[in-house]
Each structure stands twice: as structure tokens, then as C-alpha cells.
Amino acid sequence: MRKPRTKPAAASKYQPVRPFTEEEFSRVRRVLGQKVLFVQGDAAVSYGALLAGCRFFAGYPITPATETSEILSQLLPRVGGVCIQMEDEIASVGAIIGASRAGAKSMTATSGPGFSLMQENIGYAAMTETPCVIVDVQRSGPSTGQPTEGAQGDIMQAKWGSHGDYELIALSPSTVQECLDLTIDAFNLSEIYSVPVILLTDGIIGHMREKVVLPEFEEVELVWRKAPTRPKDEFQPFFDDGSKIPETATFGTGYHTYITGLTHSDTGYPATDSQPEHHRLVSRLCAKIRDNRDKIIKVQKDYQDGAEENTIGIVSYGVTSRSVNSAVKLLRREGLNIDHLRIITNWPFPEKEVAELAGRAGRIVIPELNLGQVYHSVREAAAGQCDIVPMWKTGGEMHTPDEIIRVVKGNG
Amino acid sequence: MKVFRKAKHIREKYLEENMWPSIFCQACGIGTVLSCALRAIDKVGLDLDKTVFVSGIGCSSRLPGYIDADGLHTTHGRAITFATGVKLANPELDIIVFTGDGDLAGIGGNHFIHAARRNIDMTVICVNNYNYGMTGSQLSPTTPVGGIATTSPYGNIESPFDLSALAIGAGAPYVARWTTIYPHETMMAIKKGIEKKGFAFIEILTPCPVGYGRRNKLKQGKDYLLWFKQNSIARSRFEKLSEEEKRDCRKVVIGGLQDVEKPEFTSEWSRLVDKHFVE
Numbered sequence: 001m002r003k004p005r006t007k008p009a010a011a012s013k014y015q016p017v018r019p020f021t022e023e024e025f026s027r028v029r030r031v032l033g034q035k036v037l038f039v040q041g042d043a044a045v046s047y048g049a050l051l052a053g054c055r056f057f058a059g060y061p062i063t064p065a066t067e068t069s070e071i072l073s074q075l076l077p078r079v080g081g082v083c084i085q086m087e088d089e090i091a092s093v094g095a096i097i098g099a100s101r102a103g104a105k106s107m108t109a110t111s112g113p114g115f116s117l118m119q120e121n122i123g124y125a126a127m128t129e130t131p132c133v134i135v136d137v138q139r140s141g142p143s144t145g146q147p148t149e150g151a152q153g154d155i156m157q158a159k160w161g162s163h164g165d166y167e168l169i170a171l172s173p174s175t176v177q178e179c180l181d182l183t184i185d186a187f188n189l190s191e192i193y194s195v196p197v198i199l200l201t202d203g204i205i206g207h208m209r210e211k212v213v214l215p216e217f218e219e220v221e222l223v224w225r226k227a228p229t230r231p232k233d234e235f236q237p238f239f240d241d242g243s244k245i246p247e248t249a250t251f252g253t254g255y256h257t258y259i260t261g262l263t264h265s266d267t268g269y270p271a272t273d274s275q276p277e278h279h280r281l282v283s284r285l286c287a288k289i290r291d292n293r294d295k296i297i298k299v300q301k302d303y304q305d306g307a308e309e310n311t312i313g314i315v316s317y318g319v320t321s322r323s324v325n326s327a328v329k330l331l332r333r334e335g336l337n338i339d340h341l342r343i344i345t346n347w348p349f350p351e352k353e354v355a356e357l358a359g360r361a362g363r364i365v366i367p368e369l370n371l372g373q374v375y376h377s378v379r380e381a382a383a384g385q386c387d388i389v390p391m392w393k394t395g396g397e398m399h400t401p402d403e404i405i406r407v408v409k410g411n412g
Numbered sequence: 413m414k415v416f417r418k419a420k421h422i423r424e425k426y427l428e429e430n431m432w433p434s435i436f437c438q439a440c441g442i443g444t445v446l447s448c449a450l451r452a453i454d455k456v457g458l459d460l461d462k463t464v465f466v467s468g469i470g471c472s473s474r475l476p477g478y479i480d481a482d483g484l485h486t487t488h489g490r491a492i493t494f495a496t497g498v499k500l501a502n503p504e505l506d507i508i509v510f511t512g513d514g515d516l517a518g519i520g521g522n523h524f525i526h527a528a529r530r531n532i533d534m535t536v537i538c539v540n541n542y543n544y545g546m547t548g549s550q551l552s553p554t555t556p557v558g559g560i561a562t563t564s565p566y567g568n569i570e571s572p573f574d575l576s577a578l579a580i581g582a583g584a585p586y587v588a589r590w591t592t593i594y595p596h597e598t599m600m601a602i603k604k605g606i607e608k609k610g611f612a613f614i615e616i617l618t619p620c621p622v623g624y625g626r627r628n629k630l631k632q633g634k635d636y637l638l639w640f641k642q643n644s645i646a647r648s649r650f651e652k653l654s655e656e657e658k659r660d661c662r663k664v665v666i667g668g669l670q671d672v673e674k675p676e677f678t679s680e681w682s683r684l685v686d687k688h689f690v691e
Contacts, residue, residue: 100497252502
């Protein structure tokens with residue numbers, strides 16, 4: 001009665017789901033060659049993914065994110081993984097969610113128009129608590145906009161893009177090295193909190209070449225999702241053991257889990273007509289991120305000691321931080337008191353950190369490559385403690401340090 | 413008695429007891445499809461620990477919930493994309509996709525043809541009931557010309573999709589079409605589909621008396637079965653018709669429609685990896 005057809009030979013190296021040991025890590029290092037590289041942001045993201053244990057990539061070509069697909073299509077077979085070009089971005093997210101449920105660390109990469117298409121399935125990943133990483137190499141929108149130009153226009157969409165109430169994590173690198181480091185962080189966070197994580201790079205960093213130093217095995221912490229601790233007949237895929245983060249049973253391991261985007265009870269089966277069940281589920285999905293915000297949120301504070309009344313705060317994130325760093329140096333040389341808060345974790349939003357800065361500074365300048373996105377969150381967190389001065393720029397060019405200096409000095 | 417023993421065996425071995433009663437309407441054919449699928453699985457001897465049932469949205473897409481195995485109930489039209497991810501991440505798993513005409517050929521048409529083209533090893537079972545049943549019997553891509561749906565109140569003027577022809581055109585190596593009046597043949601077709609190393613597509617014309625039927629003089633389950641019987645022709649008989657008769661034939665051809673060997677994606681990828689793997 002056994003199935004008569006042939007399966008892939010067990011000896012095949014094609015095994016996207018395999019224990020990630022030091023041997024696997026050093027294989028990636030061997031494949032990547034030298035320890036110090038001079039590469040684009042899109043490449044650094046690919047390398048970070050491989051080092052984090054990602055063995056499944058599905059994507060659809062879109063400028064300025066295609067390099068990630070190209071590089072991973074070359075490298076994933078060399079480490080036993082899969083890279084598939086899907087028919088669209090909707091399919092790409094579907095495939096990475098399916099792969100994740102089968103036990104693989106999985107990722108896709110896209111840009112604005114593709115990111116818009118992905119939103120429904122990102123909501124599905126949030127609802128079903130499926131770990132996965134989505135890289136959005138932001139470009140000028142709306143619509144087709146400026147395909148080859150960078151922007152920071154998808155910050156709000158990253159959080160609010162799918163319908164209903166949910167929380168996810170979004171990270172903004174500002175250097176090519178950080179593209180690699182934060183990709184590893186993104187995988188870890190998605191595995192710890194069973195949540196989709198968005199990496200918000202942009203067309204500028206994505207295509208910019210910088211020095212990247214690859215980490216050693218001992219230098220990186222790699223996390224894997226919580227495996228079931230209960231016996232198969234007692235296991236419930238969405239049971240909250242108090243941590244608010246359920247254990248994940250991989251497909252094919254005999255746990256017989258049912259995963260649905262419908263409102264479900266702890267058993268995983270639909271409970272669509274229950275108000276308390278829905279409220280409990282959605283509240284937990286949000287609380288598992290909100291309650292752990294201190295562990296999740298990363299910012300970089302470049303504050304001057306002994307804040308005075310005339311301190312000016314600057315909040316930046318992503319590629320914009322690079323111009324701000326130069327501006328801060330020049331402004332301090334002129335004797336101005338500048339506190340620079342660089343946001344690394346865009347979502348959950350670092351409200352406490354911004355509120356603290358608002359308490360120190362007379363006003364906060366916030367340069368962004370959009371027409372006001374993080375500005376709103378900053379204003380909300382500052383809660384009227386100080387003035388918020390937006391600096392909005394679109395069209396694919398960064399703020400120059402000079403432009404920032406003029407606004408900080410009040411001559412903008 | 414043997415029939416009852418078999419039914420009991422299937423029920424006890426494969427069904428998820430917590431999910432009953434089902435959501436399906438009176439005289440709905442989806443239960444027959446589930447029964448055929450489970451009997452086929454039993455015949456093949458699939459290990460349920462290593463089988464994943466994937467579905468999209470709609471009546472037929474609720475089927476994985478009734479089976480005691482891993483199930484992935486995904487977004488509307490996207491089941492095949494999720495199934496692709498599961499299969500490629502762990503090629504040792506067997507994948508069975510349950511879908512409907514709207515889910516598969518309406519919102520999910522693009523994924524359907526591309527998975528067939530790639531020839532990824534999975535069995536796609538499509539419940540074709542000519543309408544969007546769950547949302548209240550709207551026009552679907554397979555509603556016949558003149559068919560009354562809640563969004564075609566004056567009769568459908570669009571040409572319907574021939575799903576099996578679409579699958580063959582897209583490159584699926586195994587395609588069969590049956591109706592629920594032939595449960596044994598349907599079951600055997602699903603069995604062959606599961607055994608096929610590659611993308612197998614089984615289209616099953618299924619009654620929807622409460623949705624499509626009552627608007628189209630097919631209110632009773634038995635009317636439907638008669639309608640299927642009168643409007644379908646076995647492939648073997650169809651092929652014996654003269655060219656002229658074939659041209660004028662307005663019946664749906666049922667039976668095994670395609671069965672060829674083609675390179676399958678995961679086997680090819682396995683070869684590719686073994687060639688480029690860095691030790």
C-alpha cells in the first residue's frame with residue numbers, strides 16, 4: 001500500500017530545513033569568500049540572511065531590490081537552500097509563509113509597488129504568527145513613481161498596510177554594514193516573537209557600496225522558534241503559556257496543526273462567531289510585541305552631556321541619519337547643543353525615547369524622505385513638550401547636511 | 413456491510429472529530445469530494461504525518477479543517493503559493509490543495525497556471541460548482557453562459573473557463589475531470605493524481621443546490637446529478653465521435669484528460685543543488 005513513486009534521495013544536499021550548526025555557518029562564510037567585502041546594501045542583506053540561517057527565498061523582480069534575488073539565486077543552491085522566482089509579490093509572501101510553516105527560515109525582498117501587493121499576506125503572517133522576513137527597498141512613490149530613486153515613503157505602510165489590528169517589527173538600517181547586521185536581527189526577532197519582520201532599506205543604501213565585515217560564528221546570536229514542549233495529543237498551536245508567544249509545530253512533524261487566517265482558538269480551529277475569542281487573540285498578537293518593546297527597540301542616542309535649555313534635538317532613521325551625522329558634527333563645531341536620536345527600530349515605535357528627548361530639547365527637527373510619516377509618531381510621543389520641526393523632501397535626493405544645518409539654526 | 417466498515421474506517425482514521433458538524437449545506441457535493449479524496453489517500457497509503465492539506469478561501473477551502481493532519485487555510489486564491497513554499501522547504505511532504513472555481517481560476521488564476529508550468533509536485537483538487545458559494549452565489553469564472561448568479565441576475569454573458577484545458581495548456585502532466593455522480597472514478601483520479609510525481613489537477617463538477625442550483629432549476633440534489641449525467645460525456649466515448657459531432661458536442665468531456673511524464677521542480681532543484689553545493 002506504500003506510495004510507489006520516488007522521493008528525493010535522502011542523501012541529497014537539497015535540505016532547506018536542517019539543523020543550523022557552526023558547520024553551516026562556516027559553509028556560508030566559505031561561499032562568501034573574504035571576511036571584509038565592498039558591496040551594495042542589497043548584497044549585504046542577502047549575506048546577512050544566509051548567515052542567519054535563511055534557506056528559502058521567494059521573490060519577484062523589482063527595482064531597486066532585484067540584486068537580492070540575483071545574489072540569493074546564485075548562493076542558496078550552494079548552501080542547500082531554495083531560491084524561487086514567483087509570478088508576483090503576492091505569491092512570494094505566500095511561498096515564504098508556507099516555507100516557514102515547513103520549518104525553513106524564509107525571506108522575500110521587494111520595493112514599494114510589490115510591498116503594496118504583499119500586504120494581505122503580511123497580515124496573514126501576523127495573524128497566524130508565522131516567522132518570516134520581508135525586505136522593502138523603498139523607492140519614490142506613490143504608484144510606479146521613481147523606480148531607481150530611494151525614499152522613506154513606506155514607514156507607515158509597514159505598520160498599517162494590512163487590515164485589522166496587529167503588530168509587527170520594522171527595522172531601518174543606515175549603512176551597508178547595518179543592512180547585514182539588521183537582517184540577522186530581523187530573523188532573530190521574527191523567530192523569537194513569531195511575527196513577520198520588515199527590513200526597511202531604500203534605493204540609496206540598497207545600491208550603495210560600502211565596507212562590510214562578516215561576523216564570526218561566536219559573534220552572532222542565532223535564534224530559532226520555540227519548539228513544542230507538550231506531547232502531540234495535548235499540543236495546541238496557539239496556546240499562551242504566559243509569554244504570549246506560542247510554540248511552533250513544524251509541518252510534517254506529526255503534530256497535525258491547523259493554521260488559518262480566520263479568528264481561531266488556541267486549538268487553531270476557527271472561532272469566528274466569538275467576540276471574546278477574537279478580542280483575546282488580537283489583543284495577544286499586539287501585546288506580545290508591545291509588552292516586549294524594551295527588548296525589541298533599538299535606538300542610537302548621540303546626546304551631549306548636561307543638556308541645556310537651548311538643546312536642539314534631531315530624530316532620524318535609515319539613510320537620512322547619514323546626512324544628520326555630518327550636520328551634527330558641523331553644528332557642534334559651531335558650539336550648538338545637539339542631541340541626535342537615531343531610530344533603528346521603527347516599529348514598535350520608540351515613544352519613550354522620543355518623549356525623553358522632547359523633555360531635553362527645546363525643539364526637535366525631523367528630516368525624512370517623505371511628506372511626513374515618522375513626524376506624526378514623534379509629535380504624538382513628544383506630547384507637546386517641545387516644538388516639532390519637520391523637514392520633508394521627496395524626489396530621490398537626500399537632505400544635504402547644509403539643508404539640515406539651516407533648519408536646525410532656524411534659517412530653513 | 414463492507415461499505416459501512418470502510419466508511420467507519422475512513423471516518424475514524426482521517427477525520428478531525430472536533431470540527432463536526434460541517435458548514436456545508438444540504439445536498440452540497442463537497443462532502444462527496446472529501447470522501448473521494450480520503451479514500452484515495454487511504455488507497456495510496458499516504459502517511460498523514462507527512463501530508464499537508466492547503467486551501468484558500470471558500471466552501472471547498474474549509475476541507476483541510478475536517479482532516480486530522482497538518483492544514484494551512486490561507487488567503488483567497490493563494491493556496492498554491494503557500495503550498496509551493498511548503499513543498500519546496502520540505503520536498504518529502506505530500507501536498508494536497510483543496511480549492512474552488514472562484515478561488516483557483518478567479519482571484520488565483522495566475523498562481524494556478526504558474527504552478528502547473530513549473531510542475532511542482534502537488535495534487536490540486538478543484539471543486540467546480542459554477543459559483544462563489546460562500547459569499548452567496550455570485551458569478552464565477554466557470555458559470556455557464558446564461559447561468560443565473562446573484563451578480564448575473566439577467567444571465568451570464570461571459571464565456572466560462574475550461575479549467576482542465578487551462579491546466580493542460582499550462583503544462584500540468586496529470587489532469588482529470590469527473591463529477592460527483594462518479595465517486596469511484598473521482599477517487600481513482602485523485603489516487604492517480606497523488607501518485608503522479610508532478611503537478612496533478614483534478615477538476616470535480618460538484619452540486620451547489622442551495623447556491624447556484626436554486627437559481628438555475630437545479631434545486632434538488634438529484635436534479636443536479638441528472639443534469640451532470642445529461643451534460644457530460646466520457647472521454648473514451650467523445651473520442652469515438654466524428655469530427656463534426658465533436659464540433660457540435662456541447663457536453664463537458666470527463667475522464668482522464670492528460671497523463672504524461674515531465675521533469676518535476678523539486679527533483680530538478682535537488683539535482684541543481686547537488687551540482688553546486690559547497691562542502
